[in-house]
Amino acid sequence: MSYQALYQQKKMAPFDAIRVVRNGDTIVVPTAVGEPPSLLTALSEARRDFRNVTVSQILAVRKYGYLDPETVDNVRHTAYFYSGATRPGAKEGWVDFIPAYFSEMPQLIERGLMPADVVFSMASPMDEHGYFSLALAADYTMAAIEKARVVVLEVNPNVPFANGDCHIHISQVAALCESEEPILEVGLPKIGPVQEAIGRYVAEMIPDGATLQIGYGGIPDAVVMQLTDKHDLGVHTEMVGDGIMTLVEAGVVTNRRKNYHHGKMLATFALGSKKLYQFMHRNPALEMHPVDFTNDPYLAGQNDNLHAINATMQIDFLGQCGSESLGPIPYSGTGGQSDFVRAANRSKGGKAFIVLPSTAKDDTISRIVPTLSPGTHVSTSKNDINYVVTEHGVAQLRGKTAKQRCEALIGIAHPDFRGELREAAKKLKLL
Template sequence: MDYRKLYREKFISIEDAVAKVKSGDHIVTGLGCGGATAILEEMVTRKKELKDVVIHQMLPLYNYRYFQEGMEDSIRHNSWFNSPYTRKMVNDKRADFTPNFFHESPALFSNYHEINILIAAVSPMDRHGYFSFGLSVDYTKPVAEHADLVILEVNQAMPRTLGDSFIHISEVDYLVESDYPLPELPVSEPDEVELRIGEYVAELIEDGSTLQLGIGGIPNAITASLTDKKDLGIHSEMLTDGMVDLVEKGVITNRMKSIHKGKIIGSFAAGTRRLYEFLDDNPMVEMHPVSYTNDPFIISQNYKMVSINSCIEVDLLGQCAAETVGITQISGTGGQTDFVRGAVKSPGGKSIIALKSTALKGTKSTIVPVLSQGAVVTTGKNDVDYIVTEYGVAHLRGKSASERAEALINIAHPDFRAELRRQAPYLR
């Protein structure tokens, strides 16, 4: 088969790609860097023609023009995990929000939605006719298998990641080309409090452990505290710059992993150009659909699996609110529950929720007697394992309500401990 000839036959302009959209269509686009930016930006040109189009996406990293106020009757966003670009839209009711466990998102798309079109950014085609979903395999690859129409946006900047990350040109309906730069997330320098948290977390991580962690000041502080560890592995939904640091220092070898020995396993990536270059055509890294990476059963097969996540507030039972402030939807569940449950089932595994002891410039304790009214529980009291702040570690699993309250008060900020003790509903 002449794949280049087939490419030319399926190649259309961005304007023609947007013309394929009909009123009432449900469209899925890739998470983060996998968003088909050129196509999505062109969608606004059809505002007057289209009605009730829904675009489903997690964590957009680009402020698309269709996010503008007044577009929602024509093209409405359905957020499956908020980013700063969609947070206000959702809470202003100009966009919708779909609760989900990340590992279930491909099944939710295929079982509960008729997906008319998948549009996704991919790497250039190889000589065998394959495109890589690059930085966004997650739900994007599985949805491509079920969508009525598949339109790929070929971007020279997209890394060619390996693993279960490919789609063949024979499975594609249309192709466009784009030179949009990939979104980048700068590496945030951890502050003094985050560095102390990182040190406490590092004490819980043994040589030979396999890790899941994300992005931000606390994860960066944790990776900075792991430089004396040996033979760590990665099985994580998200791949980050901090992991590259540990590979280059010889800390991450994946040598002791019980599954996918020698391999970093991920589902999506976001960070700097350095990370994207590291991932490009790297045989150490395998990207897989999130239905695999985040399946708690698969996660649990990793020996000494350690999941590291964060939350906004935690109550004295250990219930963690990681996605809302009261009723305001900040982000989403993502893979937190998937990895919490998988890690604690792993032989020698641990689940860690790490957070600063205060918020709002030290005026509010993040450890509270009861969660704020309307707050959503992301990690429940029966799932929680370790909670870490800059004041220490509270191991809650298997503890009574009274023991949990005592342990959490001991790692709260000293300014709030007396009041927490006074209000604690579970202390003896």
């Protein structure tokens, strides 16, 4: 049977495609815009037909009908990383989560520690060889495909066909549906003077020829905007976004001085504009790979001069970072921050930056604190943190004593809080 005949045989309406799901199944869905809206909408509409079905995903970007406290016994959500769509359910207790390093999720799936019975994913149109590209998110989804009983694709002509280890063959697909709606676009975060100041400090420390990992957020994007005078930068990251695309178009990113996967940008998921998704299509300079390849600290650390830029919400005097909760209240997840901090620390000439504004809530709260707020989830440990950057400067922590760290962090705190931070440090015998 030809690939096209097989395709037509497996094509059906979304409401029919979801019938491959059995009671008790866990459905694995890719990161962010890799989620298939037609399939998840159909599942939502039919959710009362199922019992004890779980949808597991990093960063859900739409508020589907199944995200409903009244029907959690039918279909519930388990987050690998919270988002605006899942955070309310987390606060109320009817959305659960699995703590894990992003880089280790494929291994957890392969070993059966994280269930994966069904995969729902967006996909590009099929090529002449019978392959689809999961360009928007290879992440943990490729591992889930190998483990799952069935795979269901939502094929959309707006999904790029990217290079890399992100392809699935029609013979591996149980059912598919088609859609043509535009891929969800996510704009750049708002950048103000505080973000610009932090970005300036970081940009000054990034040399020509460096390889970049850039997290999501206003401050990382502010760094990107101030790199336009650099030369021959490379990219090895988890997320490819519009900022990186802008640097490529400006001739700043060439990947020519990369020693690991020379000439190639590597990422595991995409989040940005329609222009970004078009930029990814059959681009020979870009490869999308599973997250255990892009984020593994040993592999990523083989890039010389790897510079990793990630944000946190709170940091204490020892350097512990609370990047994923507000006290005990969950906000996001561990993601790849710790992966890339460790990778940059391993890298010859590498630097790991943790960036944060010095204050929150209109300058009424210091983000640099003596101890993390009770119940805060520690995302990156004191042993891994190196450069911490606020709008007031840079504190370098690795190799420093607890007292030296405390002094350096108070030095980049907001001036209005330095006095009380010093008094707190004296009580802790750190000054």
